[in-house]
Amino acid sequence: MNGAVLGGAASIAQETGKRLAAAESLNATLHWSQDLLDAEARRVDAMPSPGPLAGMPLALKDNIVTVEQPTTCGSRILGDYVSPFNATVVERLRSAGGMVAIKANMDEFAMGSSTEHSAFGRVRHPIDPSRVPGGSSGGSAALVAAGVLPAALGSETGGSVRQPASFCGVVGIKPSYGRVSRFGLVAFGSSLDCISVFGRTVKDAGRVLSVISGPDPFDATTVDRPPMRVPEPLSSLRGLTLGLPREYFPSDLHAGVAAALKAMIDRARELGAEIREVSLPHSAYAVPTYYIIAPAEAAANLARYDGVRYGLRLIGPDGDIRSLYRATRGQGFGAEVQRRILVGTYVLSAGYYDAYYRKAQQVRSLIADDFRRTFASGVDLLLTPTTPTPAFRSGEKTADPVAMYLADIFVCPINLAGLPAVSIPAGRSEGLPIGAQLIAPAFEEERLLAAAAALERAIPAEAEVR
Amino acid sequence: MSWETVIGLEVHVQLRTRTKMFCGDRTTFGDPPNTNVCPVCLGLPGALPVPNAEAIRLATRAALALGCTIHETSVFARKNYFYPDLPKGYQISQFDKPLATGGSLTFDSGERGRIRVGITRLHVEEDAGKLLHDRFPGKTAVDLNRAGIPLAEIVSEPDLRSPAEARAYLSTLRQILVYAGVSDCSMEQGSLRVDANISIRRPGDSRLGTKAEVKNMNSFANVERALEAERARQISLVESGNPVEQVTLLFNAGTGQVKPTRSKEESHDYRYFPDPDLPPLTLTSAWIAEQRAALPELPDAKRGRLEAEYALPTYDARVLTSEPELAHYFESVVQAGVDPKTAANWVMGDVMTTYNERGAFPVAPERLGQLIGLVSRGALSHQAAKRVYGELSKTPTDDPAAVAERLGLTQVSDQGALTGWVDQVISAHPGEVSRFLNGETKLMAFFVGQVMKRSKGKADPKGVQPLLQERLRQTAESESR
Numbered sequence: 001m002n003g004a005v006l007g008g009a010a011s012i013a014q015e016t017g018k019r020l021a022a023a024e025s026l027n028a029t030l031h032w033s034q035d036l037l038d039a040e041a042r043r044v045d046a047m048p049s050p051g052p053l054a055g056m057p058l059a060l061k062d063n064i065v066t067v068e069q070p071t072t073c074g075s076r077i078l079g080d081y082v083s084p085f086n087a088t089v090v091e092r093l094r095s096a097g098g099m100v101a102i103k104a105n106m107d108e109f110a111m112g113s114s115t116e117h118s119a120f121g122r123v124r125h126p127i128d129p130s131r132v133p134g135g136s137s138g139g140s141a142a143l144v145a146a147g148v149l150p151a152a153l154g155s156e157t158g159g160s161v162r163q164p165a166s167f168c169g170v171v172g173i174k175p176s177y178g179r180v181s182r183f184g185l186v187a188f189g190s191s192l193d194c195i196s197v198f199g200r201t202v203k204d205a206g207r208v209l210s211v212i213s214g215p216d217p218f219d220a221t222t223v224d225r226p227p228m229r230v231p232e233p234l235s236s237l238r239g240l241t242l243g244l245p246r247e248y249f250p251s252d253l254h255a256g257v258a259a260a261l262k263a264m265i266d267r268a269r270e271l272g273a274e275i276r277e278v279s280l281p282h283s284a285y286a287v288p289t290y291y292i293i294a295p296a297e298a299a300a301n302l303a304r305y306d307g308v309r310y311g312l313r314l315i316g317p318d319g320d321i322r323s324l325y326r327a328t329r330g331q332g333f334g335a336e337v338q339r340r341i342l343v344g345t346y347v348l349s350a351g352y353y354d355a356y357y358r359k360a361q362q363v364r365s366l367i368a369d370d371f372r373r374t375f376a377s378g379v380d381l382l383l384t385p386t387t388p389t390p391a392f393r394s395g396e397k398t399a400d401p402v403a404m405y406l407a408d409i410f411v412c413p414i415n416l417a418g419l420p421a422v423s424i425p426a427g428r429s430e431g432l433p434i435g436a437q438l439i440a441p442a443f444e445e446e447r448l449l450a451a452a453a454a455l456e457r458a459i460p461a462e463a464e465v466r
Numbered sequence: 467m468s469w470e471t472v473i474g475l476e477v478h479v480q481l482r483t484r485t486k487m488f489c490g491d492r493t494t495f496g497d498p499p500n501t502n503v504c505p506v507c508l509g510l511p512g513a514l515p516v517p518n519a520e521a522i523r524l525a526t527r528a529a530l531a532l533g534c535t536i537h538e539t540s541v542f543a544r545k546n547y548f549y550p551d552l553p554k555g556y557q558i559s560q561f562d563k564p565l566a567t568g569g570s571l572t573f574d575s576g577e578r579g580r581i582r583v584g585i586t587r588l589h590v591e592e593d594a595g596k597l598l599h600d601r602f603p604g605k606t607a608v609d610l611n612r613a614g615i616p617l618a619e620i621v622s623e624p625d626l627r628s629p630a631e632a633r634a635y636l637s638t639l640r641q642i643l644v645y646a647g648v649s650d651c652s653m654e655q656g657s658l659r660v661d662a663n664i665s666i667r668r669p670g671d672s673r674l675g676t677k678a679e680v681k682n683m684n685s686f687a688n689v690e691r692a693l694e695a696e697r698a699r700q701i702s703l704v705e706s707g708n709p710v711e712q713v714t715l716l717f718n719a720g721t722g723q724v725k726p727t728r729s730k731e732e733s734h735d736y737r738y739f740p741d742p743d744l745p746p747l748t749l750t751s752a753w754i755a756e757q758r759a760a761l762p763e764l765p766d767a768k769r770g771r772l773e774a775e776y777a778l779p780t781y782d783a784r785v786l787t788s789e790p791e792l793a794h795y796f797e798s799v800v801q802a803g804v805d806p807k808t809a810a811n812w813v814m815g816d817v818m819t820t821y822n823e824r825g826a827f828p829v830a831p832e833r834l835g836q837l838i839g840l841v842s843r844g845a846l847s848h849q850a851a852k853r854v855y856g857e858l859s860k861t862p863t864d865d866p867a868a869v870a871e872r873l874g875l876t877q878v879s880d881q882g883a884l885t886g887w888v889d890q891v892i893s894a895h896p897g898e899v900s901r902f903l904n905g906e907t908k909l910m911a912f913f914v915g916q917v918m919k920r921s922k923g924k925a926d927p928k929g930v931q932p933l934l935q936e937r938l939r940q941t942a943e944s945e946s947r
Contacts, residue, residue: 220516221745
């Protein structure tokens with residue numbers, strides 16, 4: 001897919017347009033046009049030195065703002081809102097030669113694990129349309145999995161890239177919190193939100209992450225460290241200690257997932273890694289902790305969608321400001337978003353703050369301490385399943401929010417701890433992809449990706465596991 | 467039975483920065499609506515706040531000037547509520563970890579003498595926008611130029627005991643903040659706003675009564691009036707057997723009355739929590755020490771120094787330090803070689819009048835020094851010098867001596883000319899002369915006045931009196947012969 005190889009960005013743009021049209025039935029995109037793709041190609045072809053992503057077409061999850069297209073966050077409440085500024089990551093992708101012209105479907109405001117909660121319809125799994133691609137970045141995942149694009153950006157708050165990467169059989173990297181600017185990412189849970197990357201390979205995803213990483217004066221939470229470099233894959237894992245946290249291998253783990261992980265562990269051992277069982281006891285509390293902190297932050301972050309300045313405005317029956325708020329927010333937000341706003345408002349309320357929000361922050365520290373202690377004990381990386389099961393059927397969990405939340409049980413502790421992690425394909429079970437997750441200490445993305453690339457080579461991604 | 471009034475004040479001052487608290491928009495007052503706005507202060511999706519270092523510096527300076535302890539780590543928090551002038555649906559403020567705590571203000575209260583009022587805390591926050599109700603008939607418009615303006619909120623302890631004390635506290639606070647250069651403190655431009663909490667209790671009672679919050683006062687005088695009105699309301703409530711309820715009241719300057727707001731503000735639950743977009747604000751002790759060292763001389767210290775260094779009366783020192791510019795001007799005039807008390811008289815007189823009119827000093831202190839020099843050398847009478855000063859304030863670059871010349875005000879101290887006028891006066895008033903010689907010595911003033919009149923004010927009065935004495939004595943001698 002490199003422009004130099006295929007003879008210019010213009011032909012890649014044409015080819016991408018054809019593939020997007022062919023993949024229409026996935027409902028993975030919200031906005032794209034051949035005109036904009038072609039304009040991007042012309043811009044890239046005119047660059048004197050196009051940079052590391054020369055001619056690479058990329059999709060953005062539709063919660064990353066661009067000036068050319070609407071940003072909807074998969075919600076009705078933003079209407080046809082078009083941002084007057086570009087996200088920092090957009091500027092960085094473009095100056096590296098990337099072609100940014102596709103906005104991908106998503107769970108509304110990134111709240112969901114199946115991309116069924118989009119106001120613009122659900123995204124279908126590229127292998128089995130009756131199944132979900134995972135979420136909330138399901139559109140981006142499906143586009144990469146369907147071979148439309150080599151890479152795409154999603155966002156994570158509680159696993160929203162690694163989980164769909166696992167379901168769709170692609171690579172998903174979540175960087176350390178503070179590694180990539182959030183400027184221009186529509187906020188959900190600000191202390192957790194990370195722009196993250198899908199790629200067909202660790203290398204593709206790593207190249208993109210390298211381009212978008214690094215401090216940004218417009219985001220006070222970015223960390224002052226140089227951009228990540230793309231590491232060479234390790235030829236051997238000798239000297240590397242892989243920790244297997246026992247809490248992430250429950251006895252009722254899906255048999256296919258268990259088998260895939262066992263195969264992955266065997267390959268790692270063959271490559272020279274030392275395997276050590278470890279314990280992360282507080283990870284058991286990650287999902288409830290996450291479902292206090294993320295909604296609390298979301299309730300505040302989503303207060304700005306009030307119908308006063310932009311987006312949807314519904315006047316309501318009484319004609320006063322409260323009626324406008326009620327009508328706009330009551331009809332503009334979907335059920336899952338409203339549920340989380342209510343939860344978030346509740347856990348911050350006078351009399352409940354200590355019992356919920358403060359307690360959750362304390363537990364969050366304990367979860368992070370578990371990881372710190374484990375890495376300090378000589379473990380280099382942790383290896384876990386990314387999800388407890390392969391992709392589930394659409395409609396299977398929509399009536400049971402808690403069942404849906406548990407799809408993120410192995411991914412969301414990492415967001416609470418702010419660590420980098422990657423999900424790589426680990427084979428298939430009954431035709432459905434399984435993902436393995438590698439977790440590194442904060443800002444050790446290069447170690448993480450060098451090992452991930454080695455394991456990626458050792459496992460045939462599309463082979464059935466037994 | 468008597469009542470004790472308990473008052474605490476929350477003062478918001480706008481920090482004197484060029485740009486807003488969390489973005490690069492200008493803070494200019496009076497620009498057309500919604501011209502100083504950007505994605506950050508409009509609360510657009512994806513925009514993020516970045517703290518303004520200058521605002522932090524000014525707030526720290528204010529806190530140091532008020533004797534507060536600066537916390538090396540403070541935390542920005544979100545204060546959540548819905549209102550059309552609040553773009554994000556929350557205000558970025560500080561809550562349980564403010565920038566500074568535990569300061570005080572000492573001032574003359576009048577009734578209780580010199581008192582010390584505790585300052586609970588000082589924290590940094592952003593302002594909200596403004597609703598315009600008179601712009602479009604039947605509609606409310608939103609102006610977000612103020613949204614994101616940096617503010618320091620200064621909360622006092624409930625240590626004030628009367629509306630007059632509240633007013634004195636505010637004057638002292640404003641003076642210190644202006645001295646420290648942290649705020650313009652202009653109530654007209656909204657760069658200083660006051661909310662007052664007031665309750666009453668029986669003298670000697672240590673518990674606080676139920677408080678009411680009074681808002682919407684546009685001057686210190688009106689703060690006093692509003693608090694007088696609210697105190698009277700609470701006393702009459704309680705004395706007629708009704709409890710005081712916790713309410714928010716708006717002051718109406720037209721009627722002088724306070725009225726409860728219609729909104730149920732007291733039921734607000736702001737759901738404060740740390741703003742995850744902003745890391746904790748950390749200041750090093752070295753930086754704080756640097757700010758402390760850079761603090762200018764504050765009003766109390768300056769007043770004391772002026773009294774001691776220039777042997778000025780307390781009253782003079784107080785007037786001269788009412789504003790830092792005035793004290794600076796005074797010291798420059800002294801530096802130009804003028805006797806301190808003479809300089810003080812000038813600065814408190816004509817100079818202050820023109821300063822109050824124009825907000826500036828049209829006559830440079832060196833020029834005023836030259837002018838006063840003409841008086842002390844006898845070249846100009848004090849009255850004439852005041853006229854020259856008036857002229858100089860219109861044409862500040864002119865030389866005072868040249869102006870005096872041009873106006874024909876230069877004094878004559880030449881003996882020959884003075885003797886001529888004196889002789890004319892003596893021969894013109896034989897009656898007064900004989901009365902004087904018969905012991906009516908107070909007529910000397912009359913003779914001096916007559917000489918000044920004949921000289922059209924040019925005669926040097928210091929030279930005239932000895933000459934008159936001499937001539938009158940000679941007249942007496944010739945008569946007795």
